[in-house]
Amino acid sequence: MKKAAIAVAVVGVIIALYVGTHRHAGDHKALSSSAAAMAPALTMVDLSGNKIETASYRGKVVLINFWAAWCTPCTEEIPQFIAFQDKYRGQGFQILGISMDDQENALRQFYAKYQMNYPVVIGNQRIAQDYGGILGLPTSFLVGRDGRIQQKYAGVTDFARLEHDIAALLQAGK
């Protein structure tokens, strides 16, 4: 029995070492309530021609996703974002995509092909700076109902973690 336990432990360590050295998890930073800054107010026109004012999102939990159509890890996340938008819309959840694409045509093609169910605006340097600098994609921010940035996710998103955070903010009424 002892040998069996040792063998299982050895296998576990081997697998853990392998997984640990072959996976780049995204960076996930929770902000304490005192550090949580107000999300910058944006007024822009989205790809469908609708005026987007993020101030009107107050009272909702909002995910701001910086991405680009050429960025593979970004585009791989879009179907999951679409699913989250569908699942939590009724509870007051809203996603806003901010594209950092240089080429608008590729972005529009992607947007249409994936039938994205949330607004996407075209980003610029000012918006990136307002969010503290976007020095890599994908990068997302989760904003509470009070308009404060609660979480930052840099790199490939851990969706289990993100969904947990979304659900917690929706329930907290924060």
Place this chain on the structure above:
Amino acid sequence: MKGIENRLHGRGGVAAALTVLVVTCLALIAAAQSRGNAIPSSELPPGSPELIQPEELVKTLASRGAKPLVLYVGPRFLYAQAHIPGAEFIGAASDPQSLDRLRKRAAALPKNSRIVLYCGCCPWEHCPNIRPAFKELQKMGFKNVKALYMANSFGADWAEKGYPVEKGEAR
């Protein structure tokens, strides 16, 4: 007696099964590693000699010796916010126009020039720019080209480490 034999047989069976499990795991890992080793160097797998680590480049750029030419082959928005001081903007090498710009820039250089390419737009294995740029310079006959390895992004692997940056639009 028979009960003892059965128990021994049962233990032996468990031990044998576990041995098979361990050997299988090791074999799978070895297979995965050998696949990794089989990746061509132009694909720039982590650990390949064609890569330069950020800390090494920082030291090189800070030294008094000859500096390599640093070419940025990523998207415009990233360069404008922060880039390695002195790095020249080429543009996202996944775009044929930028690749053409790279060819033109490199055409005037001696083939033994020390060149460092970097992007940092997104996690290394997904970067659509660094490999096309590296392959292009290889194709042109440049032998002294390194790609700056940033596992996650320019933000995580350079700027947030406190390495020097400058801002400004591409010239």
